Amino acid sequence: MSLSSQSTFDPLQDSRWKAVVERDAIADDHFVYAVLTTGIFCRPSCPSRRAKPENVRFFARADEAAEAGFRPCLRCKPQAASLKQTQAQVIIDACKQIEAAEELPQLDALASSAGLSPFHFHRLFKQHTGLTPRAYGAARRAEKLRAALDGGSDVTTAIYEAGFNASSRAYDQANEVLGMTPGAYKRGGTSACIHFAIGTCALGHILVAQSKRGLCAILLGDEPDALLKDLQDRFPKAELIGADPAFEETVAAVIGFVEAPRIGLDLPLDIRGTAFQERVWQALRNIPVGKTVSYADLAAQIGQPSAVRAVAGACAANALAVAIPCHRVVRTDGSLSGYRWGLERKRALIDREAQAAR
Numbered sequence: 148m149s150l151s152s153q154s155t156f157d158p159l160q161d162s163r164w165k166a167v168v169e170r171d172a173i174a175d176d177h178f179v180y181a182v183l184t185t186g187i188f189c190r191p192s193c194p195s196r197r198a199k200p201e202n203v204r205f206f207a208r209a210d211e212a213a214e215a216g217f218r219p220c221l222r223c224k225p226q227a228a229s230l231k232q233t234q235a236q237v238i239i240d241a242c243k244q245i246e247a248a249e250e251l252p253q254l255d256a257l258a259s260s261a262g263l264s265p266f267h268f269h270r271l272f273k274q275h276t277g278l279t280p281r282a283y284g285a286a287r288r289a290e291k292l293r294a295a296l297d298g299g300s301d302v303t304t305a306i307y308e309a310g311f312n313a314s315s316r317a318y319d320q321a322n323e324v325l326g327m328t329p330g331a332y333k334r335g336g337t338s339a340c341i342h343f344a345i346g347t348c349a350l351g352h353i354l355v356a357q358s359k360r361g362l363c364a365i366l367l368g369d370e371p372d373a374l375l376k377d378l379q380d381r382f383p384k385a386e387l388i389g390a391d392p393a394f395e396e397t398v399a400a401v402i403g404f405v406e407a408p409r410i411g412l413d414l415p416l417d418i419r420g421t422a423f424q425e426r427v428w429q430a431l432r433n434i435p436v437g438k439t440v441s442y443a444d445l446a447a448q449i450g451q452p453s454a455v456r457a458v459a460g461a462c463a464a465n466a467l468a469v470a471i472p473c474h475r476v477v478r479t480d481g482s483l484s485g486y487r488w489g490l491e492r493k494r495a496l497i498d499r500e501a502q503a504a505r
Contacts, residue, residue: 163205166191176232176452179225180205181217188212193223235450237261238275241268242283251284275450277429278422286422339385343378344398345371348405349499350492353468354378355398356387361415365401365468367488381466405469408436408496409503412470420464423454427461434475437500441479463487469496 166174174191181188182198188206189195206212209219209226219226228236241257257280258268272280341363343356354374356364364381366374378387397414404412418425426449433448434440440448446458462473468488474496478484486493 161205163191164200164203167203168197170194172231173447176447178205178207179209179212181212181215186217187220188217188225189220190223190225193220193225195220195222234271235275237263238272238450241272241280242276245280245284246287248284251281254280277426277433277449283422283426286420286425289419290421339382340388341378341382341385342388342391342394343375344389344391344394345374346398346402348402350405350488350495353402353405355401357394357397358417360417362397362401362467362470363417363419364466365470366466367468367492401470407503408469408500414470416467416470418467418471420461423457424461424464427458428465428471431462431465431471431473431475434472436503439475439477439481439497442476442484443479445476459484472496475500 163174163178163180165171167180170192172190172192177191179188179190181204183202183204184198188209204215206215213219213226241261244252244257244260254265254269257272258265261268263271269279272278272283276283278286339358341356341358343354343364345352345354347353350367352368352371352374354364354366354368354371354377355362356366356378364378366377368374368377400414401412404410418428420428427445430445430448442455442458442462443452446452446455449458451457459476462476463485465471465473465487468474474486474493476484477497483490483493483497
């Protein structure tokens, strides 16, 4: 395709022009722009002199611009991997190294393999995954242990399949990774104590449940019985303790947070999910009150831009309504998508937080 055959349009009407004007590096992985007068194409973040908007054309990929007859900029090298892509690959490789190791590698060793200083690597890892390297390793080990126990393995076999080299290590960390001993988890939560209460708030009925580790469920709905059944399904053999006066203060704090999200929720959470889910949930907790992001944005924030559907699945698996604010995620066009507690509640939460942020 010749340069002269490119269709003409006004880039000022295209949101990508704003990214070029602002030299937005976040947009580098989404498109390139070409300049008719120079025959060169660049990344949005290229520091070269800005072209006139009427001379600019956009392409989704560098190879499309090259096929159209444009040459790559020697300054920003748009055909090479972007810094963001390079960093994401470094973290992907580190995650694989952690998952393959029998013992969690030391921070210095992980940083050395990545060619970075320990400080820089630690910051970059948390930026991309939402977890520290040690927390990621613990989450992956917990995921493997749960999968082995759920798959029918006996406790001893499951412990070794999960990467623990000694039963004592597994039991020492069991409360942290499972919320109970491996044996109790195997028996469906037998001997685990879950305190709960059901109340009402502006969004309808609310069930709040707490294990020894912290809040393990905040459920919203129209029918109290349905909320209790949901909790029973999650902890089929745990001892569920209701009507505990000492628990009322915790419930009141959660309801207060639902009504006024800016006050925050200074209570420990018992978060139980896969390593991927925990990365998504941590990213959700970093979204400021009054703000929303798209599923694509969230996937990009955790360093996996192609995992949009998996991110949506992690949001749907969240059992801690509001505390892990999955309601702050919307479609790319800003419209609302599925919410396990109903779209009306999602809209109400977003509207209430928008007002609170003003």
